[in-house]
Amino acid sequence: MIPLEETDIRTKELIMTADKYILPVYARPPMVLDHGKGAWVWDIAGQKYLDFTAGIAVNALGHGDEGVVEVMRTQASKILHASNVYHNEWAPPLASLLVTLTQAEGGLGYPANNPAPSPAPGAKVFFANSGSEANEGALKVARKVGKSRGPADGSKSEIVSFESSFHGRTLGSLSVTNNAKYQDPFRPLLPGVKVGKVNKTTGAELEELVNENTCAVILEPIQGEGGVNAADVAWVEKLVTRAREVGAIVIFDEIQCGLYRTGSLWAHSTWPISCQPDIVTMAKPLANGYPIGAVMMRDAVAEVMTAGTHGTTFGGGPLACAVGYHVLSRLSERAFVSHLMETSTYLLGRLEKLSAWYPELVAPKIRGRGMILGLVFKREGDPGRLVELARERGVLLLTAGKDCVRLVPSLNITQAEAGQAVDVIESCLSVME
Ligand SMILES: Cc1ncc(COP(=O)(O)O)c(C=O)c1O
Helix, strand or coil: CCCHHHHHHHHHHHHHHHHHHCCCCCCCCCCCEEEEEECEEEECCCCEEEECCHHHHCCCCCECCHHHHHHHHHHHHHCCCCCCCCCCCCHHHHHHHHHHHHHHHCECCECCCCCCCCCCCCEEEEEECCHHHHHHHHHHHHHHHHHHHCCCCCCCCEEEEEECCCCCCCHHHHHCCECHHHHHHHCCCCCCEEEECCCCCCHHHHHHHCCCCEEEEEECCEECCCCCEECCHHHHHHHHHHHHHHCCEEEEECCCCCCCCCCCCCCCCCCCHHHCCCEEEECHHHHECECCEEEEEEHHHHCCCCCCCCCCCCCCCHHHHHHHHHHHHHHCCHHHHHHHHHHHHHHHHHHHHHHHHCCCCECCCCEEECCEEEEEECCCCHHHHHHHHHHHCCEECEEECCCEEEECCCCCCCHHHHHHHHHHHHHHHHHHC
């Protein structure tokens, strides 16, 4: 064991080196993570933390999962990368698993808990390396569909996104991420992006927003970064109906809320078919932290994409897809999902008590569902203060939007871990009060 004094020096040295050589685009606390196991992480000074951030909704199976490690070891020793010039052993099974699970559990136009008609309409997957890149792919597909459906002048090219959305940092995905702080320094962005309000833009405003020139509508069923804001099914139905009227592609960004985080495969899996998208994007938990992203689309949309129309060097590589296949197989086990929902019910119950006990600080309604939950604060600055106080007491949390603390732990946390996190949050609230 390294003496505390020395490790403190090591922490300082690393942070100073980071300050000197790493582009300062992140504001990070003064700690250096060393390793993790399950829902726990340790820094290089030996301090232990209960991780309710899970790498920003990524480590669905927790840290240091032995199954994931074994798949990585085996696959890395076989073949790591060979490019998309060739097929590999794992991209086809992972794409097939994504489509067949969606057909069985609902989403992308397939009904939930209801076997899809036989033969079921097909779907195709494009593999990328991140969430932003998945959204870029989805927007490009929608643009191409717009060209094939719209007039020859290419005017069916506008994209509709929503206030407080987060779709990524690349120029295309940033253009649909309606947040001045992220967008303003980089203007001009993609032209033809129009912005609506989730659950609010209806009637004539909706008709103006989504019109004949619209090729794509992109929506997070539950906004993550924006503050754990869920879209109402009744409003989504109006939005999707309008998009269908004008022949616009509906993209659901399930990068943060998808892949069982809400307790179903997709946050929209249980929604009526009339509220379902043409394209779903995913990333974060698919390989439990190994970089991967994917775009899944209905065959009717996929048919515009032919050889050479899109691509990437690393996407769909054998290592990422082998891990993805392993992770998705485990997440989709019934026992895994029911454990997640039981823990979520317990966590939600405990969080609801906090709002009753600290009414001056915490708003009554907990946002989100499953393992994407938001504790809403009444006073500006309190979310950041709670995150700091909780970290000092050994629990890692995230803020979201202006008023919210986001809980996105690993999907397999125990009830005892959920209880421990809430105990610490409560002790912080009593300090804040
Ligand atoms: C909903 C959503 N979309 C897109 C992204 C961007 O993903 P990435 O950071 O992997 O590019 C994020 C990241 O937080 C996200 O939450």
